[in-house]
Amino acid sequence: MSLFWRIFSLNAAVLTVAALVLLFAPVTVSATARLAEALIILAGTAVTLVANAVMLRVGLSPLARLTRVMTTIDLLRPGTRLVARGQGEIAQLITAFNAMLDRLETERASSAGRALSAQEAERHRIAQELHDEIGQTLTAVLLDLKRVAKASPDPVRDQLLQVQESTRNSLDEIRRIARRLRPGVLDELGLASALRALAGEFTTAGLAVRRQVHSDLPVLPKEVELVLYRVAQESLTNAARHSAAQHVDLVLSEQNDGGVRLCVRDDGRGLRGAPEGAGIRGMRERALLIGADLSVESGVTGGTSVQLSVPA
Structure with missing residues (x-):
């Protein structure tokens, strides 16, 4: 009672x-x-x-x-307060x-920030080891296969060439995984180039990504660029894996208040009332770190729309 x-x-x-x-x-x-x-x-x-x-x-x-x-109450959607x-x-x-x-x-944002920083450092370490250790080893194997194939008879040479091609494909896959773990292009060339490379990567995987990055974007801190890149990466991954989408629009533009807005919209089957998974909750935690507002909702005509608004 x-x-x-x-x-x-x-x-x-x-x-x-x-x-x-x-x-x-x-x-x-x-x-x-x-x-x-x-x-x-x-x-x-x-x-x-x-x-x-x-x-x-x-x-x-x-x-x-x-x-x-x-x-x-949901700590990933802060700001809810009651009038006393x-x-x-x-x-x-x-x-x-x-x-x-x-x-x-405050404690949630602080702990999430430490966890995500440790996660990014671990990703960087794994990507470096994949590139330096396994990548170099497979490159040496390719050179050895090429040398042995030249001195082998024709039937054996054909088999060695097939092994060489398989090894080259494995090396390309390892490099792709390393780029996804730690996008070096983001540190070297900036956010626009990193999003261009990301869109091209998903386009070659069978998903048509239409990219639009405005040229007059303000200068953003490194942590903000990383959050924008990770949200775009997770949104494209969800569109490719779960939404059965064929086309995705990726737009990064400047807002009226001097901030930036990232919008990733696909033409898939939408959310359909499904609960938020670890990927979306991870995006919300990243948004909290930079004081951004994240919305994930089904579009009016279908599909899913992910919008990240970063204040100035």
Whole structure:
């Protein structure tokens, strides 16, 4: 039973018992109550109960609002706060809840930032090892195969050439994985070139990516460029794997307030009410690190639209 009904039931029981005692107790002030007096007392009791219910409902409504917010709060969508309405302890409780949300969001952003920084450092290390260790080893294997194939008879040479081609394909795949783990073009040539290379990579994989990067973009910090690149990468990956899309529009433009907006829109089957997976939640955590606003929703005519708005 809710707090409202517990208090109301207790008050109703007390008032009802008091009314019955006044009506039927053998001890009265002057005489036994007549029918009209009994009706007046019952009507007064009913009015008192209604007034008590209204007062309790108004007084406890901030608690009901607080309960609704507590059950729907999501730290990946910050900014939800309650106005400290009510009297006494209720207003103090709402104020304390808002302060707790401030601390949780700050700690969440700080811990997510440390985790993502460690993740990027680990990706960089793995990509470096793939490029320096495995890449160089496979390159040496290719040179050895080429040398051995020249000195081999024709039947063996054909087989060695097939092995050489398979090894070359494996080397290209390792380089592609290393680029996705740590896009060197982002550090060397900037965000526009990195998005161009990313769009070309997914286009060669069978997805038609139409890219539009405005030339008058403001200068962005490295961490902002990395978040924009990772959100675009995850959005294109989701479009290629899950949406059955054929065309994707990738647009990076400047906003009126001096910030930038990244929009990735596909023509797939949309979200269809599916819960957010680890990829989308990862994008939300990255957006929190730079104070950006991320929205993921189904388009009006189908497909999925991912928009990341980075303030100036």
